[in-house]
Amino acid sequence: MENNTRYASGLRTMEELFPQEVRNGMKEMKNISPDLWEMIVAFGFGDLYSRKTLSLAQREIVTITTLITQGAFDQLKVHLHGALKVGLTKEEIIEIIIHCIGYVGFPKAVQAMGIAGEIFKETE
């Protein structure tokens, strides 16, 4: 796959994943570092998210889990929007966070649940 194709494929996957408004926020990175932006789209969403074998909903289960585990709560907000858009329910998201207690302890689970509560309110 040529690079233009990788980038185009990444953009298409981002449209499936995120509401317009969330994508606009992400795109601000393009002004700070066009190279980082290109890699996010072409590698992150093109090479990784556009692969087969796992659905986008399954990929968001992976993404949400790794973000909780590493304490990347700003990115968690973005991907909770993504998770809801590709069909995970609020109940499933809550369940992922609860399952994580046994692997990361309460502090990160509590932090994640607080953020999920906010996003759920916004998107009601």
Add this chain to the structure above:
Amino acid sequence: MENNTRYASGLRTMEELFPQEVRNGMKEMKNISPDLWEMIVAFGFGDLYSRKTLSLAQREIVTITTLITQGAFDQLKVHLHGALKVGLTKEEIIEIIIHCIGYVGFPKAVQAMGIAGEIFKETE
């Protein structure tokens, strides 16, 4: 749910999740600390894994992801056996690891893939 019930429910879920041999290995913890063992079974597998809303296969996606992210590679071995037993395919497991590259970088993905390769060989 009373504690005996929580423990019994955890044991049942462990039987669904892990081959006998793997469970025997885990049970060695009972000799070192019976209290930790009781919590693993009653809280970990009883309260957490026995909940509804997510299937055991989905729960293993969460588990594998958090273990890769925190570099808990000994536990990853155990749960790769679990993942295969509850129906994740080798292709899906490989795909989870590849998806993680964008979130944890290559070193942990490479480490995890090496371990997956070993487990896949053992279970062929």
Add this chain to the structure above:
Amino acid sequence: MENNTRYASGLRTMEELFPQEVRNGMKEMKNISPDLWEMIVAFGFGDLYSRKTLSLAQREIVTITTLITQGAFDQLKVHLHGALKVGLTKEEIIEIIIHCIGYVGFPKAVQAMGIAGEIFKETE
């Protein structure tokens, strides 16, 4: 110990540990996820904090140290209130943070000390 007992025991330990105001803040989690709240109380404060062998002051030494190490600074605030309530002195808390330098480096120690400074002012 039956579940009602575990929950009741957790609530009692929380009363020993935290001032009313701090507990009210924690309880907001009940609205977002009653199940997470139940686990915090029954497992976290019931099964873990209510055990013997270590005093609550010793338990807060463990808690403060793990929170600093994992960079969970929001939870650190909560447990600095707890630590003071169960009898750790400001000098001892400062000393825990300084001891951690050798294990987590300056950035987390500096972050933790800044937060301790705020809490100490509030509670003067």
Add this chain to the structure above:
Amino acid sequence: MENNTRYASGLRTMEELFPQEVRNGMKEMKNISPDLWEMIVAFGFGDLYSRKTLSLAQREIVTITTLITQGAFDQLKVHLHGALKVGLTKEEIIEIIIHCIGYVGFPKAVQAMGIAGEIFKETE
């Protein structure tokens, strides 16, 4: 090297590293814990940063990288000022962050790049 010398040497290195304003901000720690402050200066900047073999610019490459990797973004701000002062260019700093993608994933790289963008604006 006697302790007074270690402290004096640390102060000199801090003057080389940070603009006056940044040093003033750091010095607030002296009021919260004079002992932590003494160790920051005598050990951190005296014993470590004042050593030979690596230039201050090379040391800031190390520092920025470890701060990104551990998600210590408040300290990253401080050391981006330091990095610019000892001669790293904006292009080099952006390049360090991009190189890190392969080792820590996108979330921390994006977070770091956002902060770098802010600091670059302030210092234009």
Add this chain to the structure above:
Amino acid sequence: MENNTRYASGLRTMEELFPQEVRNGMKEMKNISPDLWEMIVAFGFGDLYSRKTLSLAQREIVTITTLITQGAFDQLKVHLHGALKVGLTKEEIIEIIIHCIGYVGFPKAVQAMGIAGEIFKETE
């Protein structure tokens, strides 16, 4: 405190903390990097461990907790010997590990308990 004094004070504290055999193992670092060794003794055990306000037993509670949290299991072995030497009981060490479940999850607690089990056997 002059540097010779810091080093001497570190050595004295190490004698209180570790059995001869453990100290011999640690001292191998002196051959690889005499400078790192000097800092371990003068800063780590001299400046940090030799301070007042916390007892050596309390300091080992902090140390064991941070090592479990960051997954530094080789160093955990060393400090479990230290913890036993300065008076923590096996029951207290087990209790620290169990308390940590709520903050770091099961994988690190299980790993730590396995190591504690080995050390306890060796020192019986």
Add this chain to the structure above:
Amino acid sequence: MENNTRYASGLRTMEELFPQEVRNGMKEMKNISPDLWEMIVAFGFGDLYSRKTLSLAQREIVTITTLITQGAFDQLKVHLHGALKVGLTKEEIIEIIIHCIGYVGFPKAVQAMGIAGEIFKETE
């Protein structure tokens, strides 16, 4: 840059970076997951390491630092070979590890120095 070019560029950079023997070891990944291998080469060494602005020696300073910080000691071995090959001296590598003490604490620095000691012996 088309994908074949990215892959070819990655292979060229790997030749500059690693001795033949080390590359052979890395290439075993190709048998477990050809897709992960392709990404390591095309994205990791092609898109990231082959960029300008930083020299390969500077890139290895970044790499070594992030690996120490995240405790990825198996990968550290590989990149210590790389660091020596692209011109970092043993003294500089030791100095990077010592600088890290202030940011990650002694346990990871000690672990890294032990590994560096082994690699230095092998390559004498």
